[in-house]
Amino acid sequence: MRFAFTDDQLAFADAVRELLADQCDAARVRAAWDGDGRVPGLWDRLAEMGVLGMLAPEGTGGLGMADVDLVAILAEGGRAAIPDPLAATAAVAVPTIRDHAQSDDAERWLAEISAGTARVGVGLSGNVGVLHAADAAIFLLEADDGLHLVDADVVELQPLDSVDGARRLSAVTWTPSAATRLPSAELAASQARDRAAVATAAELCGLADTMLAMTVAYVSERRQFGVPIGSFQAVKHQLADALVELEFAKPLVWRAALSRSTGDPSASMHASMAKAAASDAAHTVGLAALQCHGAIGYTVECDLHLWLKRSWALRAQDGDAAAHRRLVEAALLG
């Protein structure tokens, strides 16, 4: 029994945190709104470090690691509000192709995705669009009969505008066929959905960490009535409650990643618990953050909105809290 990240996992997360603090600061996230929804050069850095291929086998240029090794890094992505599709690529596409694609192409795709030379789009059921579909060479797309691996040249894209201007989303249309369908397509789809839920939950925790930290910094500086507004109890208690909710969501998220790594039979239920708790916590934190900022928080000049809008999108993505609670309910109460 030891429910804490290993020194290696923490060292990886710290390394990514440093990279993102340096290369993906708020100004660059903001710039991604006007640009192509990516931070220039960042993808290559993440590939070089091995982050994209962390879960790919070593033979395909990966690090051969497990979901639980990656989850703290995904939270770092959230902390930085990274606009690039880190979670969908590293935490969903790579292990799905690794476990479920059996064609000779699979190894090549893993190698190229890990190296950052090929990009992958992930379209799971329930989500409105695919992130960064325009520059994807290959897609994992879910149909009624499970998950398909689909070449870019047979899909049609319809760009969608998200409230989060850094999110480049497209609706993807295509025709499922036996040729595109993965061998165990249904299992692949359900595992991919679980992985996506956990990855997004981890990102939400990171987003919420930053929103809370921004707010603590702001209310410690901003003065009204001659004192910092952070000395008012109404402000303190909102932020304390937000922290409680967030800190008790995190262990559910870490556990869900562990359960996936160890093949725990309850892994799917754990994923739902993680996503429900993280979505709710990000909601609570986001509301408190906005309220405690006052009108400055209600502007596009203030960086808060970059994180807030991402959190709105991610709360709904991969199943919202209500949907996941219903899944837990079905497992628990039958």
Next chain:
Amino acid sequence: MRRLHAYLTGRQNLRVDLTWTPEQDAFRDECRTWLQRNVPSEPLPSGDTREGFARHLDWERQLFADRWAVVSWPEAYGGRDASLWEWLIFEEEYYRAGAPQRVTQNGIFLLAPTIFEFGTRTQQDYYLPRMAAAEDLWCQGWSEPNAGSDLASLTSKAVRDEAAGGWRLSGQKTWTTRGAFCTHLFGLFRTDPDSVRHHGLTYFMVPLETEGVTVRGFGRLDGDEGFAEVFFDEAFVSDDLILGAVGSGWSVAMATTSSERGLTLRSPGRFQATAARLVRLVRDRGLDTADPSTREAIVRAWMAAEAYSLYTLADVSGMVEGRSPGFRSSLNKIFWSELDVDLHTAALAVLGGEGELETIGGTENPWLKGYQFSLSGPIYAGTNEIQRNIIAERVLGLPRK
């Protein structure tokens, strides 16, 4: 750009691991077997009534006789030298088995850690075994009529009696849990008349039979005589009844209160057992009898019990490796107390109109009592508003008033 591999620390012995070792599983089996054989088949009457308290003492002595009263203590004091992990396992099994409430908890879980930390060897050797054996029964005397959340404003005093080699206590404590049934009280008294706030306080351990001490029990919300007020009228206590140094009572007391907020008083097994009973309750009564919003409330509360358990495992992992939760124990206090209210609120919703009944189908309705008790969680052990102040100032670092 360095590959992540370059960051490997070489410390590979540590893993994230939510499984127990074979030794820990064996310990669990031992707990479970003993509890199965010994837990009374009929629930005991409430330990917050005079009759129920006596019945609970029999149980406590049975626990002690088989060395289950204080598993984490050294064997010399009646324990098993159990690790923090084993203690968690014991607690899980204890609550899963539906074993009786621990009427000795204020001694064993709150005073004892403080005696281990601050007591002299003589005090440890004398008090700890008697506490474990439920010979001395301890209540805590912090609150006073005019000093609740603002404990540092307390006015009960201790006046030096040099000739007699001790102190004379005067004043009043109140809300003292099970004070009318206990034999001893620990609490703070002002030894320096010129001091203010948390200076000049001293931590005393007082036999309630001392001349000049009067105890009056009174009813709590649930009607049980679980509260008492304790009056001190120049009651004499000798120097050896002081825990820690004269004048340092505040910091000694803070050790006790942090035990109360955090792990030792409220282990996750307690809430997981309640959550499991809640799920059984709704299943037994038929899912279709529960409104969708009630079912959602059940799922939320059950998930919160899971979250509390996992959070605790993370906390204990840190403690085992020397990382103390410090002020973060205030997060636990808020979470477990609200969780307990939510669990019981959901159960009463399942019971619907029957929820108000003291007995259902001839047996006691445990949820009604549990609900009433859960409502005190956000008040005792430092109100949740006080915990929010602590979190805001000490964990988040917001400016103090």
